[in-house]
Amino acid sequence: MRIGELSRRTGVPVATIKYYVREGLLPAGRLTSPNQAAYDDTHEHRLRLIRALLDVGGLSVSSIRDVLEAVDDRTQPVHEVLGWAAKGILGPAGVAADPAAAAARDRVAGLIERRGWQVAPESPPAEALAEALAALDRVGHGVFVDAVLEDYADAAEDVARVDLEYVGRHGSVEDMVESVVVGTVLGEAVLAALRRLAHVHASARRYGAAAVPPAADGSGAHSS
Amino acid sequence: MRIGELSRRTGVPVATIKYYVREGLLPAGRLTSPNQAAYDDTHEHRLRLIRALLDVGGLSVSSIRDVLEAVDDRTQPVHEVLGWAAKGILGPAGVAADPAAAAARDRVAGLIERRGWQVAPESPPAEALAEALAALDRVGHGVFVDAVLEDYADAAEDVARVDLEYVGRHGSVEDMVESVVVGTVLGEAVLAALRRLAHVHASARRYGAAAVPPAADGSGAHSS
DNA sequence: CCGTTATGGATAGTGACACTCGCCGCTATC
């Protein structure tokens, strides 16, 4: 397969594929002549993965490069791979120093301890959580945390159990790291969408009984 | 309070505050002279909200403008507000037409029906879900969906129940829409972080028994 | 009273990001 067909199969423009190769997201094709290269199924699969991470997962190109390096590195322990991606989605952040942040970090440490989670409080997900709790506090919704944190944690545990089961049942170690990545990133998108769906349903049931036909107008549908 | 103090209190640069005012995210201060304006607590609160949605929620400035308009518009029914924000996080997207997308939409419709959810299958969250499922399918992890969808949906229902209870118990209708926004957007970040935390824990327990001291090296800790 | 600093308002510029274009010389295909 040459680049044109790869492009046609995946719907990704040729120029973009070349760009991904330059950026190190996609390995170059096997050269058959000085200016002719062949691509195969692995390239196609990798390309689809890149697009999924980019479009649905919302990762940046540079995060994806890091992630894919981890996927390719077979020596990477699975649970190590799980910590990274937060930084790609949340900004560089860099450990805030205000009172809200300090309180949030304590709160996270308490939660981890109470749950008996074997996680370092300095790990990226823990800091991401602290960041989110601090933000909630700063906008005056600190109570939200009191009201929901434990229930959220229960739900997170349920979900994580299911995820791990899937990854574990998925056969070869080669694919495992990719399963973890896919499950983490795309699973997040799935869960978020489900939560909003459940919100809409629960809200419609509780407040407006009036049917909610939201596709009728375009008021909020188009972007920019 | 003048703009300088507002800046000092929130940590947001003066130039950035001016930018938010220009962009319509933040109302202008009350003019006391042709070139002097006063800001109050509502401005401060709004500014913190903007930063939270931006930094933690990952919304774009234009999404935030839309969201805040809804917050300010008291006539907005609550369950109507719940549909929007997906477009800010996921791209404009625009309804894919390939087989994976079609299958995913069917699947979503089936799920909604099976759950008895009162949600239109064309609503933004439903389409976001279909998008995510389609992406999963395209990267060859369609099985993931079979394995976890129902459990995810259970978890989402649990979480949504808790969320709605919080919003309902939160008093005045004025604050309700804001609670919904905050709960939806920041709650998503909280839930995602908790899920990753639970992943790391469950994974450490199941695979590497070796303690996982992740803060020791800086290999993945600092960004870019 | 006056120099310094801060302010509102407007315009222009910045850096990061994810592409996208154009060019060159070569190759595959009809």
Next chain:
DNA sequence: GATAGCGGCGAGTGTCACTATCCATAACGG
């Protein structure tokens, strides 16, 4: 042997979230 496609490269594009500069005016300190 014309035409289309190719690999590789550098440069350009549009968007986004700021950021910098400028001006005339206002507040503030001595």
